[in-house]
Amino acid sequence: MSEFTNKIDFAVVFSVKNANPNGDPLNGNRPRETYDGFGEVSDVCLKRKIRNRMIDLKYPVFVQSDEKNVDGIKSLSERAGSAPELKAAGKDKEKYAAAACKKWMDVRTFGQVFAFKGNGSDGVSVGVRGPVSVQTAVSVVPIDISSMQITKSVNSEPSEKKSSDTMGMKHRVDFGMYVTYGSINHQLAEKTGFSDEDAEVIRKILVTLFENDASSARPEGSMEVCKVIWWRHNSFLGQYSSAKVHRSLQVRKKQGVDIPKCTDDFEIIVEEMDGLKAEIYDGI
Numbered sequence: 001m002s003e004f005t006n007k008i009d010f011a012v013v014f015s016v017k018n019a020n021p022n023g024d025p026l027n028g029n030r031p032r033e034t035y036d037g038f039g040e041v042s043d044v045c046l047k048r049k050i051r052n053r054m055i056d057l058k059y060p061v062f063v064q065s066d067e068k069n070v071d072g073i074k075s076l077s078e079r080a081g082s083a084p085e086l087k088a089a090g091k092d093k094e095k096y097a098a099a100a101c102k103k104w105m106d107v108r109t110f111g112q113v114f115a116f117k118g119n120g121s122d123g124v125s126v127g128v129r130g131p132v133s134v135q136t137a138v139s140v141v142p143i144d145i146s147s148m149q150i151t152k153s154v155n156s157e158p159s160e161k162k163s164s165d166t167m168g169m170k171h172r173v174d175f176g177m178y179v180t181y182g183s184i185n186h187q188l189a190e191k192t193g194f195s196d197e198d199a200e201v202i203r204k205i206l207v208t209l210f211e212n213d214a215s216s217a218r219p220e221g222s223m224e225v226c227k228v229i230w231w232r233h234n235s236f237l238g239q240y241s242s243a244k245v246h247r248s249l250q251v252r253k254k255q256g257v258d259i260p261k262c263t264d265d266f267e268i269i270v271e272e273m274d275g276l277k278a279e280i281y282d283g284i
Contacts, residue, residue: 001193001196002197003190004184004190007183007184007236008231008233009181009182009183009233010206010228010230010231011180011228011246011249012180012206013225013226013227013229014177014178014180014209014225014226015175015263016173016175016176016177016223018172018173019222020170020171021039021041021045021218031172034138038142039142039143039176040136040137040139041178043180046209049209049213050106050134050205051064051068052213054201055068059105059201062100062104062106077116085099085103086099086103096114097127097128101192101194107128108130108131109132110130111128111129111188111192112130113126114127114128132182132194133183134182135180135182136180137179137180140177140179141260144173146174149170150167150168150169150170151167177263179249181246184202203230203281207228207283208283210224210225226268227268227280227283228283229279230279230281231278232277234276245276248271248278250267250268251266251268251269252266252269253267
């Protein structure tokens with residue numbers, strides 16, 4: 001694979017309709033929102049979706065979810081301990097980190113903390129900083145959340161008596177347009193071995209971020225990537241700061257729209273920056 005050459009900034013604009021994009025377990029699993037009522041999708045949630053897409057595309061992933069588990073290993077310590085490449089590295093932290101980055105795509109992308117207890121001196125404590133950073137997505141305008149009471153049958157064993165149904169609540173965002181931003185750092189890419197080919201995989205994943213992601217809370221078609229904006233700088237340090245690049249993207253309600261109900265109620269504008277071209281991709 002070729003070395004990662006120049007800094008990259010990116011943004012993803014996506015819509016949510018009648019779905020719960022990221023429930024808050026500390027608030028009855030209601031969709032996350034700020035105190036001002038703007039919807040949020042955490043960076044942890046977005047990275048989980050990126051990892052899941054890596055697995056869908058057959059790339060090796062260290063942090064696997066239960067539903068996307070492909071190797072039958074249930075814990076991170078077991079997965080690390082079963083890797084002969086990591087065993088061969090022994091106590092050499094640099095070799096251990098290099099082996100982990102080479103083996104698992106998500107490690108060389110996002111980084112990882114390997115901190116596992118062992119017997120005596122067999123413990124592991126190795127930290128890897130990844131080059132790809134992803135911000136929490138925030139909605140363009142405040143969201144409306146609808147809630148409904150539901151009943152769930154929990155009678156999973158044969159019995160003469162029918163168990164009583166369990167009452168619960170289900171919450172959804174009526175409609176929201178969200179934006180997340182990210183960057184790929186050249187210096188950290190050098191350390192983890194993240195390549196130009198890896199960056200292209202990330203771009204393709206962002207375009208298809210919600211494929212194979214349907215659930216009861218997020219029915220098929222309820223979350224859609226509208227645009228991916230990809231800024232590839234002409235140097236490893238970048239021509240502009242990431243903050244300035246990200247500000248060049250404007251997503252706003254169209255004039256005359258009171259309460260937005262669909263993506264057509266918004267306009268997406270990417271301001272030109274001298275010497276830095278924005279590549280714009282439609283979601284799939």
